[in-house]
Amino acid sequence: MAEPGGYPFLKGHGTENDFVLLPDHDGSVHGELHATRVRALCNRRAGIGGDGVLRVIRTAVQDPSQADRAEWFMDYRNSDGSPSEMCGNGIRLFARHLVDEGLADPHHPVPVATRDGVKTITVDGDLITADLGSPKVLGESMVAVGDRSWPARHVDMGNPHAVALVEDLADAGPLLDPPVHDPDVYPHGVNVEFVVARGERHIAMRVHERGSGETRSCGTGACAAMVAAALADGLHPGMAVGGGDVAYRVDVPGGRLTVTWTTEDHVLLTGPAVVVARGTTHL
Numbered sequence: 001m002a003e004p005g006g007y008p009f010l011k012g013h014g015t016e017n018d019f020v021l022l023p024d025h026d027g028s029v030h031g032e033l034h035a036t037r038v039r040a041l042c043n044r045r046a047g048i049g050g051d052g053v054l055r056v057i058r059t060a061v062q063d064p065s066q067a068d069r070a071e072w073f074m075d076y077r078n079s080d081g082s083p084s085e086m087c088g089n090g091i092r093l094f095a096r097h098l099v100d101e102g103l104a105d106p107h108h109p110v111p112v113a114t115r116d117g118v119k120t121i122t123v124d125g126d127l128i129t130a131d132l133g134s135p136k137v138l139g140e141s142m143v144a145v146g147d148r149s150w151p152a153r154h155v156d157m158g159n160p161h162a163v164a165l166v167e168d169l170a171d172a173g174p175l176l177d178p179p180v181h182d183p184d185v186y187p188h189g190v191n192v193e194f195v196v197a198r199g200e201r202h203i204a205m206r207v208h209e210r211g212s213g214e215t216r217s218c219g220t221g222a223c224a225a226m227v228a229a230a231l232a233d234g235l236h237p238g239m240a241v242g243g244g245d246v247a248y249r250v251d252v253p254g255g256r257l258t259v260t261w262t263t264e265d266h267v268l269l270t271g272p273a274v275v276v277a278r279g280t281t282h283l
């Protein structure tokens with residue numbers, strides 16, 4: 001359903017996790033957003049380039065069951081065209097776009113509907129915080145790259161993550177292929193984070209994202225990594241000195257994020273997100 005004159009897009013990123021935004025408010029521009037089109041848009045040589053696509057659509061059109069709680073729905077697709085339940089950096093960029101375009105009021109929390117329910121975003125100047133709700137901390141299983149393997153904590157942030165605490169971020173090698181994982185634990189695939197401690201409440205990570213490959217950042221992955229690291233450090237909200245929220249700095253190849261695990265058992269993801277280009281495409 002490509003329009004003869006092309007259709008609008010924007011390009012942006014959160015800590016270099018980059019996305020193509022497709023405004024399609026009433027769903028009439030794209031109809032079914034096919035995987036072939038998503039792959040064409042995300043292609044870094046023949047397309048615009050991105051780790052994923054964020055279609056900006058009214059919740060009443062995409063998922064009427066959530067329309068009473070959020071005007072806008074983030075229709076997220078990985079660069080291979082597969083949908084995911086959630087995207088932490090994507091939803092922060094999505095909110096930036098809504099505010100920039102006057103579609104949401106930056107002075108109030110912005111509710112955004114997703115396949116994992118409604119998330120609340122707050123905008124404070126250049127910093128955008130997404131409340132990703134409660135993490136589900138599940139069991140451990142092995143992940144492997146080549147002849148190396150590690151135990152990994154299963155943390156569900158709405159989408160699945162396997163978090164391996166490693167000695168060195170180089171241990172995982174070039175990460176050209178998805179790490180091997182247990183398909184019984186992750187029947188729909190998994191995002192895999194490799195995490196090292198950098199200091200007190202300070203970690204660094206690399207990530208191989210389901211459907212997108214190794215990326216420069218992953219917001220839900222940073223949250224999963226923080227939760228796994230905090231538990232390994234013997235910390236969770238309420239157990240911290242003073243009994244309050246627990247905050248970690250999470251360094252990713254594309255920048256720095258802050259993840260806060262609150263005493264209400266919510267995980268808050270904070271960092272920058274910027275729109276860098278806009279135009280019209282025929283892809």
Ligand SMILES: N[C@@H](CCC[C@H](N)C(=O)O)C(=O)O
Pocket residue numbers: 017052078083084085086087088089090159160191209210211212217218219220221
């Ligand atoms: N980069 C995202 C996560 C995108 C979805 C993920 N690849 C999946 O398939 O679950 C983030 O910032 O959270």
